[in-house]
Amino acid sequence: MEMPAESPFRVFFIPFFVPSHMNPMVDLACAFAMQGVDVTILLTPANERLIKSTIDRTAATGLSIRSLCFPFPSEEVGLPEGVESLSTVSRGEEEKIYLALDAVNGSIGGLLRLHRPSVVVHDFLFAAVSSMVKELGIPCVVFHGFGAFPLVILTQIESLLADVSKISNEGINVPFLVRGVPDKVEMVESELPDFYRTRHYLNENLHKFNQSLEDCNAEVVNTIYDIEPAYCDLYSQMAIKPVFFLRPFTLGLINENGSSSKKEISAWLDMQARGSVVYVSFGSFNYISREQCRELALGLELSGRPFLWALKERDFAGDGENLLPEGFESRVQGRGLVCKGWVPQKAILGHLATGAFITHMGWNSLIEALVAGVPMISWPLSYEQFVNERFVTCVLSVGLRMWDGYRSSLPEEAAKAVVKAEDIARVVGRFLPPGCGDDEIEALRERAARYQPLIQTTVEEDGVVWKDLTKLINALKAYVPGDDDLG
Missing domain, CATH: 3.40.50.2000 (Glycogen Phosphorylase B;)
Known part of the structure; x- marks a missing residue:
């Protein structure tokens, strides 16, 4: 039976x-x-x-x-x-x-x-x-x-x-x-x-x-x-x-099928020096104002650093027309890559060329940066992100704040406190390739790198x-x- x-x-x-x-x-x-x-x-x-x-x-x-x-x-x-x-x-x-x-x-x-x-x-x-x-x-x-x-x-x-x-x-x-x-x-x-x-x-x-x-x-x-x-x-x-x-x-x-955008991004990263690229992403549902977006673009340009910017429509208010300064993408061509739409964030953070991450401090992004051993530049926007920032900058000491002035979790208040291009360039410009940065940046890198084998x-x-x-x-x-x- x-x-x-x-x-x-x-x-x-x-x-x-x-x-x-x-x-x-x-x-x-x-x-x-x-x-x-x-x-x-x-x-x-x-x-x-x-x-x-x-x-x-x-x-x-x-x-x-x-x-x-x-x-x-x-x-x-x-x-x-x-x-x-x-x-x-x-x-x-x-x-x-x-x-x-x-x-x-x-x-x-x-x-x-x-x-x-x-x-x-x-x-x-x-x-x-x-x-x-x-x-x-x-x-x-x-x-x-x-x-x-x-x-x-x-x-x-x-x-x-x-x-x-x-x-x-x-x-x-x-x-x-x-x-x-x-x-x-x-x-x-x-x-x-x-x-x-x-x-x-x-x-x-x-x-x-x-x-x-x-x-x-x-x-x-x-x-x-x-x-x-x-x-x-x-x-x-x-x-x-x-x-x-x-x-x-x-x-x-689980093996992930490679998309055309992933292959394009990987090919661009392969051409950059080790630890030289600053990756920029504000997550899937966060807003920054049109004015702030333009200042960020100018700041990245002024910094002189290679960058990869994941730009989504949800990153700004409006229809997206004239979002970036005129001629921006042509001026940074080769040094900067602007990706509009989905990007393979884990693969980007895990690439040897990636040396820093400008992030909204969403918890998943924070963890993914630690998995990759990449130091962070914090730019929290809403929800618990300002709390998460304290974990990165005060507890783990693996990141810097983009801006020490007034900030707000309410978009109508945040829109009045625009971080200027010069201030952005000053912070981003410090993240030189490994071994070339100042003592504080090198210490951040060293601490961030310790988490990769620990988490693995x-x-x-x-x-x-x-x-x-x-x-x-x-x-x-x-x-x-x-x-x-x-x-």
Whole structure:
């Protein structure tokens, strides 16, 4: 008599509607699949198109992974059909993407009841999902798209908001100390996340996010323990449920088909001197003003350094006409490469020619720079990016601020504080090829380079990240309905 086949261990992943959240969760989903787990990623149609090639490429290796679509509530939230991501809406319509979080609860709940997965892993922004999953009697894991340092700092800042308001009311943007953390971390009111400074979905629904953390069974933080051990330990103490620190980088283990743009960029980088190129990117959904964009172009030109600038339409407000100074691209031809659209950021950072990274301080970009051992020039714009900057410049000391003057997380304020071309050139011009820079730059390079082998060791197939992943999967498989958390 044949024994019935054992049911597969099926895990559903639910990422938020923006590449900076989707990409690390898809990375984690691929890691689960590589451990023999049957993986399904829940996505809306437009967001599925963004990562379908990655899912298909992974499935082609024989791993059990697929996507499952649910409708985006375009009409309900007042967005055009097909506009389903923070990376495709204007700044003024971002709240509509957040409102969709509540509007899709019915669709997600219906899919979970229909398919009854073994486990659900969801972005922390889907606050209602934890309670849905709890009612189904299956374990639930909350995924945080950024690291332990910003999680700890933001938690501490929330307790100081009354003091910050007092500073703001006095009209003085003076630094205040974030208490209860391992390092000296100072913030100013204008650089706090915008969701603390204005009416915002995230701040207004803070109680829902906290309830979700109570209803879940575990948390996963998108980081590597060895780069921030003190903050990982502190967050583990602060959290209600067990915390796992996982950043597997599986996408680097799965062969990626070369695109024409990737080949063109690689060929250009191959012609540059080792460590000479300054890479510039502000992520997938950040704005800089048209005036600031032109000053940046002039600053890069004045610096005399080779540069590669990933320019997206979301980097500026408007239609993009006359964005760059007249004749700019012809004047920098050969020394500078302006790429309009998607670029292979990991490959660029990992190229031997890349010597510095002007970044908005998004958590994924920060981690990718550390993986490549590349020092950073920080230019935070919004959300928790000014907090992340403190981690790079004050804790790890692997980066410099582009500008020490007034800055703001609110775009209308930031637009009034334009960093001039001369100031940009002064900072960028210091990043000469290795061995040619001043003592501070050489020290930054040396410290940044130390993280490459450290991270490589942790993410290797027998490294600590994979061991922790196995520990999490085994705990999920051993889950007994009714348990509050994983043993």
